[in-house]
Amino acid sequence: MTDPRIAAIPDIHGHAKGEHRPFTEERPLAYSARMLFLWFYHACRRLSPRFLMVADHANYLTFEDPGAVATVRRALKLAQAGDLIGAAETAGVDPPHAAIVSEGLRRGMRFAIGAEMDNDPRARPDAQNIVDALRPDGIIRSVHFVPIQHPEKGADWPWPFDSEEFIDLYEAVSTETLWELYTAKLFDDLEKLPTHIAGHFYVPATLGRWPAQRTLEHYEDRLLDICHQRGIAVEINTRFLYRDHPDDRKKKYLDANARLIRKAKARGVGVAIGSDAHSPKDQGNAFDVILGLLDDAHINELVFPVAGRLARVALRATREHLEAQAQAGRQPAVPGSSITGYGRAELGLPEEEPVGAGHREGGRATRESGPKKRAGDSARTSKRPAVTTPPATSTSRRSADSTSSATKAKAARVAKPAAPEKKKPARPPAAPAKAKKPAAKPSRPVAKKAAPARKSVAKKSSSKSAGGKKVAKKASSKKPVRKKPAAKTAAPRRPAKPKRTAAGSAKKSIKKKKTAAKRR
Numbered sequence: 405m406t407d408p409r410i411a412a413i414p415d416i417h418g419h420a421k422g423e424h425r426p427f428t429e430e431r432p433l434a435y436s437a438r439m440l441f442l443w444f445y446h447a448c449r450r451l452s453p454r455f456l457m458v459a460d461h462a463n464y465l466t467f468e469d470p471g472a473v474a475t476v477r478r479a480l481k482l483a484q485a486g487d488l489i490g491a492a493e494t495a496g497v498d499p500p501h502a503a504i505v506s507e508g509l510r511r512g513m514r515f516a517i518g519a520e521m522d523n524d525p526r527a528r529p530d531a532q533n534i535v536d537a538l539r540p541d542g543i544i545r546s547v548h549f550v551p552i553q554h555p556e557k558g559a560d561w562p563w564p565f566d567s568e569e570f571i572d573l574y575e576a577v578s579t580e581t582l583w584e585l586y587t588a589k590l591f592d593d594l595e596k597l598p599t600h601i602a603g604h605f606y607v608p609a610t611l612g613r614w615p616a617q618r619t620l621e622h623y624e625d626r627l628l629d630i631c632h633q634r635g636i637a638v639e640i641n642t643r644f645l646y647r648d649h650p651d652d653r654k655k656k657y658l659d660a661n662a663r664l665i666r667k668a669k670a671r672g673v674g675v676a677i678g679s680d681a682h683s684p685k686d687q688g689n690a691f692d693v694i695l696g697l698l699d700d701a702h703i704n705e706l707v708f709p710v711a712g713r714l715a716r717v718a719l720r721a722t723r724e725h726l727e728a729q730a731q732a733g734r735q736p737a738v739p740g741s742s743i744t745g746y747g748r749a750e751l752g753l754p755e756e757e758p759v760g761a762g763h764r765e766g767g768r769a770t771r772e773s774g775p776k777k778r779a780g781d782s783a784r785t786s787k788r789p790a791v792t793t794p795p796a797t798s799t800s801r802r803s804a805d806s807t808s809s810a811t812k813a814k815a816a817r818v819a820k821p822a823a824p825e826k827k828k829p830a831r832p833p834a835a836p837a838k839a840k841k842p843a844a845k846p847s848r849p850v851a852k853k854a855a856p857a858r859k860s861v862a863k864k865s866s867s868k869s870a871g872g873k874k875v876a877k878k879a880s881s882k883k884p885v886r887k888k889p890a891a892k893t894a895a896p897r898r899p900a901k902p903k904r905t906a907a908g909s910a911k912k913s914i915k916k917k918k919t920a921a922k923r924r
């Protein structure tokens with residue numbers, strides 16, 4: 405990895421539940437804390453991407469998911485606190501895994517757990533309720549089906565247009581019609597359903613179907629209008645770029661995304677990057693290519709969902725970032741490192757990208773409306789958290805947490821390098837002035853990290869797919885019951901056994917991929 409900014413590009417789209425399977429074989433698959441923890445573990449091993457959100461499909465949701473998500477969040481908190489045994493027991497992983505994640509968190513890795521909510525007819529009707537229950541950091545809204553007149557099955561048949569399994573239906577539906585149906589559904593959903601990020605806009609072109617250029621650009625403009633209005637960010641999805649597709653198609657895909665990035669920038673719409681990884685090895689895949697597009701468009705800040713708002717991550721520290729940092733009296737994170745990759749909130753900057761940085765006229769409005777879109781509006785009311793000012797007295801539990809955790813993390817980082825720095829004495833490594841408050845109430849450290857997981861578990865469960873219930877049951881009964889106590893008891897001995905053969909045991913979690921449709 406050459407350019408250090410590549411690792412700082414937040415990856416907001418990944419599927420810990422694994423690769424797509426043949427259409428009729430896909431069914432709900434329960435998360436386990438282990439699965440999620442390992443998903444993040446892999447990123448920690450590489451220390452890239454430093455910001456990672458897992459977001460599985462609506463049709464894979466199960467009632468076990470919220471519990472697993474809560475459990476892994478707890479495990480991540482323990483890992484960040486250095487309680488390797490507690491983290492390992494809570495997540496159901498080996499201490500070496502926990503050690504890697506713990507180290508990653510200390511070095512600035514950030515995790516989020518969200519969902520890719522699409523219009524999959526196989527998703528249970530109460531899918532959104534489940535998503536709300538898992539308190540998603542962000543929701544990616546996408547469309548994978550359009551209703552068509554099926555030659556045999558009749559009207560309103562939901563066509564998975566980006567699946568090669570159903571490619572023959574292109575004979576019955578023109579490319580123009582597909583895009584018309586697709587955009588109508590997507591725009592309608594974006595306007596009405598909880599959304600933080602509009603997912604892979606060009607997905608109908610996965611199999612090479614592009615509408616006329618003018619039409620396409622018109623759709624892009626509509627998309628950005630809606631996003632701007634609702635404070636939604638657009639995703640630049642890289643899956644197409646690292647999958648098996650002809651070069652000329654990739655070129656076309658890249659050109660379209662470059663244009664979308666430029667337009668988003670011009671309109672003040674946030675840009676999010678997603679690998680759409682269905683395997684840990686693809687986390688952050690092709691981000692080097694995207695960095696080129698971002699540079700061309702002069703974009704230095706990307707969005708990353710945190711607790712239902714769109715935090716901003718700077719790829720490179722600018723004077724603005726540095727000044728804000730200096731003002732807050734913060735020290736560089738780790739000796740030799742920069743603040744690259746820190747969110748604006750973490751730096752104590754206003755969420756809004758600043759002045760000259762780009763024409764984001766409607767920017768502020770945009771950002772402010774962001775929080776409104778959160779998943780469970782009703783449930784988690786005002787999350788408008790204090791991006792600007794660290795959460796002194798936030799009403800929202802989560803926001804307070806997240807901020808404080810960020811602050812905390814920073815404090816931790818600060819603490820370390822503190823030694824070498826000059827102003828040590830005056831201010832203990834504790835926390836910077838501004839951050840003091842949050843740091844003081846360390847109650848819940850890391851709320852948002854989430855991690856991924858995968859292989860063994862995923863595989864296991866998928867192999868008994870039908871027995872999803874069985875797997876799920878096991879997971880849920882096991883975790884909650886013994887976890888808590890275990891963590892507690894283990895806590896005291898936390899400095900005990902740190903790292904061992906992380907890599908070795910990690911190997912176990914090898915993955916096997918089953919490819920199927922090319923769906924994202």
Ligand SMILES: [Zn+2]
Pocket residue numbers: 520522546548603604923924
């Ligand atoms: Zn998708």
Ligand SMILES: [Zn+2]
Pocket residue numbers: 417419520680924
């Ligand atoms: Zn996806």
